[in-house]
Amino acid sequence: MKKLMITIALLYAGLFAFPQRKMPQVRPNIIVFLVDDMGIMDTSLPFCKRIMPLNKRYHTPNMEQMAKEGMKFVNAYAQPVCTPTRVSFITGMNASRTHVTNWTSPQKNNNTDPEDDQFLPLNWNINGLSPDTATEHTVNATPFPQLLRDAGYYTIHIGKAHWGPMGSPGANPYNLGFMVNVAGHSAGHPQSYLSEQKYGNMPGKAQAQAVPDLEEYYNTNTFLTEALTLEAKKAIGVPIERKEPFYLNIAHYAVHVPIMADKRFVQKYYDAGLDSTEAKYASLIEGMDKSLGDIMDFLRAKKVDKNTIIIFMSDNGGLDAHLRGGKINTHNSPFRSGKGSVYEGGVHEPMIVKWPATVPANSVNNNPVIIDDFFPTILEIAGIKTSKKIQKLDGISLLPTLKNPAVKIDDRPLIFHYPNNWNATPDEAALGLNYYSAIRFGNWKLVYPLRTKKLELYDLSKDIGEEHNLDLSNPVETKKLAALLGNTLRERNAQMPIEKSTGKAVPYPDKTFIK
Amino acid sequence: MKKLMITIALLYAGLFAFPQRKMPQVRPNIIVFLVDDMGIMDTSLPFCKRIMPLNKRYHTPNMEQMAKEGMKFVNAYAQPVCTPTRVSFITGMNASRTHVTNWTSPQKNNNTDPEDDQFLPLNWNINGLSPDTATEHTVNATPFPQLLRDAGYYTIHIGKAHWGPMGSPGANPYNLGFMVNVAGHSAGHPQSYLSEQKYGNMPGKAQAQAVPDLEEYYNTNTFLTEALTLEAKKAIGVPIERKEPFYLNIAHYAVHVPIMADKRFVQKYYDAGLDSTEAKYASLIEGMDKSLGDIMDFLRAKKVDKNTIIIFMSDNGGLDAHLRGGKINTHNSPFRSGKGSVYEGGVHEPMIVKWPATVPANSVNNNPVIIDDFFPTILEIAGIKTSKKIQKLDGISLLPTLKNPAVKIDDRPLIFHYPNNWNATPDEAALGLNYYSAIRFGNWKLVYPLRTKKLELYDLSKDIGEEHNLDLSNPVETKKLAALLGNTLRERNAQMPIEKSTGKAVPYPDKTFIK
Helix, strand or coil, X not given: CHHHXXXXXXXXXXXXXXXXXXXXXXXXXXXXXXXXXXXXXXXXXXXXXXXCHHHHHCCCHHHHHHHHHCEEEEEEECCXXXXXXXXXXXXXXXXXXXXXXXXXXXXXXXXXXXXXXXXXXXXXXXXXXXXXXXXXXXXXXXXXXXXXXXXXXXEXXXXXXXXXXXXXXXXXXXXHCCCEEECCCCCXXXXXCXXXXXXXXXXXXXXXXXXXXXXXXXXXXXXXXXXXXXXXXXXXXXXXXXXXCEXXXXXXXXXXXXXXXXXXXXXXXXXXXXXXXXXXXXXXXXXXXXXXHXXXXXXHHCCCCCCEEEEEEECCCCCCHHHCCCCCCCCCCCCXXXXXXXXXXXXXEEEEEECCCCCCCCEEECCXXXXXXXXXXXXXXXXXXXXXXXXXXXCCCCHHHHHCCCCCCCCCCEEEEECCCCCCCCCHXXXXXXXXXXXXXXXXXXXXXXXXXXXEEEECCCCCCCCCCCCCCCHHHXXXXXXXXXXXXXXXXXXXXXXXXXXXXXXXXXXXXXX | CHHHHHXXXXXXXXXXXXXXXXXXXXXXXXXXXXXXXCCCXXXXXXXXXXXXXXXXXXXXXXXXXXXXXXXXXXXXECCCCHHHHHHHHHHCCCHHHHCCCCXXXXXXXXXXXXXXXXXXCCCCCCCCEECXXXXXXXXXXXXXXXXXXXXXXXXXXXXXXXXXXXXXXXXXXXXXXXXXXXXXXXXXXXCCCCHHHHHHCCCCCXXXXXXXXXXXXXXXXXXXXXXXXXXXXXXXXXXXXHCXXXXXXXXXXXXXXXXXXXXXXXXXXXXXXXXXXXXXXXHHHHHHHHHHHHHHHXXXXXXXXXXXXXXXXXXXXXXXXXXXCCCCCCCCCCCCCCCCECCHHHHEEEEEEECCCCCCCCXXXXXXXXXXXXHHHHHHHHCCCCCCCXXXXXXXXXXXXXXXXXXXXCCCCEEEXXXXXXXXXXXXXXXXXXXXXXXXXCCEEEEEECCCCCCEEXXXXXXXXXXXXXXXXXXXXXXXXXXXXXXXXXXXXXXXXXXXXXXXXXXXHHHHXXX
16 A cells, blocks of 8 residues: 555656645754854853853853753863864764864965974874865765755755865865855854954955855944844745755854954943953854844744754854963863863863754753764754765764653763864963863763873863862773773874874873873 | 545655655756857857858857757847846846846946946946845846745856845845855956966955855866856756756856956967957857856766756857957957947847757747846746746747747847946947947837937848948838837836936937937
8 A cells, every 4th residue: 555655646746747846844954053162151051050150241041042942961072173073063073083183274285283392293184074085184074964965955054164275175065065155165263253344355355264155244234143144044044935944054153263342242241341352252152142042033933943953052162361361261160271172161062952842841961972973963853864974973863862861871982182283372281272182981081181191080070170180099990091092092093193202103092001 | 536646645745754855857957058248259150141250260069069959049139238138137127127227336336337428327226136125226026046946946056146236135146046156246257267366366466356156276277167167067966966956047257358368278269360369268268168068968967968958148249349459340240349239249149048858959040039038938947937026027938939949929129228338438439339229129120329319220131230220211110110119118117318418318219209
């Protein structure tokens, strides 16, 4: 009977000379709302067990609302800088496997690692992600938007891309499976957030970071975050109208430098006594939060909110004081350090998921999860088998625990691998920047500083600030985690920096473990 | 039974949790291959009854092949400059109705008409086409790609757009119904054709004409025409893979100025004795022709050539000597004048249609047709009713005569209306540039010079060069056409220039007709 009905259905479809493609939409729409350089404390929504001072500084009512209607992940992770996270996100591979371990330059074949006294330049994949093998120094993988597109999803990218440099296919989201691309290219930050400065496209002044595609908003007093939001709403209006499932990647340039005032929100932060930089930063955050609210309102108005899953995420920790002002180790407090570090302030992210039909409202998920998980999760949600991908995944699908936060994900190694130099600063040691690997397994975290090779062990269940190194008091756990980190890095053929003095690579942590 | 089968089909579709959207593709794919500033003689394919000297100069084997496999239109028309044609093309309205009668500046609210001694600046729609009413000085219309997109077509724009200035929605093809846009924006020509010059995107040197989106090709020795062709093939690969019908607008920047050498082809034109400008121009043409061949080859390789209609067209006549070198009135010979003129050299276009299943091979169509006809033709081909459009159409569907060139289109007024100033040159009078209206009706053509108001009548069946003014010898026909032109302009509320001396508008031609 089933076969007969297929036959009848196909026959019938063939009767139309020009069949309209209207099918009942049952596949969910999927939105990833990705913020740039947003720290886990850059919100009024608490991700710690209690409300912290920074939660009182910032105003993100829409994140609060989203968490009420959905699930808050309090142990979600990314890599310490943006391109590695973005490549992991779209490929499902960990940075230790992609060898895209630092941010990519807008220029091809340009290693962004500053010169270092101790280490030779690392031969990492400086040209980022590529959908084919034609470009040197790239990781070759099948991005999930391509699988969504192939399966009939209307795929949209809005905002920051930063998957590869100019002159490589990875520069253009179109080559990564997106049908629509607005404002995404090779650059990792905007030249300007201001429409009065044409987002950087000023004659004679435009740099590689001038934001493309937004000519419509020049001189309209439209902050970049708002322009991208308007474009996102416009873009998803099309598949909604066509009754096609869509995937929207809205990847804000906010809250990355240049820290500029979003005039709609900045005054109250001045009034609250914040200094210029911090008031502007807070306005960038609130502008981003307003965008989230606008998207949720739009879905509701179009009556597709119930069948749309939104995943809120940031790509790395918040910028700490050495590039922002104030005291170091404070901007992601109580978490340690910030962007560029494998300590919690650099990798622990604000993550929220809303999906009315499936994800319990006002729920909290304690499972440790990582950006690598987005690929298999999104494809499972879309009902797409991943057999067509060419890469080996490191992530796992979160769908079971999205349905029920009590479903525990088995302990597995979450790897942070940064054999690179992000930012040469006298505060490097104090902040734990540059040349680090780390692993989280259960509540344990092992940090492996590649310069000193002195392992550090933390119990995150008691010490989210990573202040109490248990290395000496718990050598058994340290050894166990060193072996797990070492074996995992080995299996992924992870790159390690080469010592200038010896010409030898830094050993994997289990080989340096001599206690 | 029909009703039951619908029910069964719908029920069955509902049984899938995640139905794949695969339907038999019966709607044809549609490609408009639009060349910029290409004159009707800029090809080795003769559009006159015999082979002319210029047909021997140029090499366009793929146009020849396309004509062998399809239908050549020998009386196809557009407007004298690009934006008016492009707006008519996408809206189905004649330029006399859109009031977009000159090319639009990349800058908003910028009237591109040079100052004139005789006429006040015309209050034309200097901001081009807009899909909504929010922008001043625009024509508000429903572009056909939007209707195609709404009906399930995968709509793609590649190349020159030029429908509106920066700061208006018309600048972005995405706002006009295209899902994919590569390289289309507010500018009417490329800053450079060369990848070594990043198509104009050189730091500190980029102007409004720098071509967007092609970062992947920088410094790859890829001529702009080739880059656009590669992007077009990539873009249509997606709907072909998804088994969705597509509309591709491939609108080459070639052969518009800056006249630059396409190195792949230029040498043989030097060898043939052409001067530098003409050799480069010929190479631009042959590069464009190669693109046409590559697209046709790609369709064949993907096995969709039989179900794909390709329409080849140019947007106005070829540039004449005053902006190119050589003697005036020669570059479109035997046709008179060129771009900017309502004489045949400015508006008579090379048009070819190929659609294996429907359009007879190696056929010639003598019907006078005009760019306004593209809108209803394309929608009828796609099986889409145009009831959702907001504008009144001037074009008619060519589908009946595409199926059979013997089907004659009833005589109707084809209007060329240019109450504007394109190019202040001492040769204005000799070339018939600036401030002209004209009508073709059957084989008759009436030219109305708005400066002198001295009507000219030509019999195109005997005088394609418009050399013999029959105004005096045939006052009856002159009067009849003046009335038809006048009434048509009146019905469309066409704008006429205002005399500085009197403050009065130039009268419609039937009111000036005093014989």
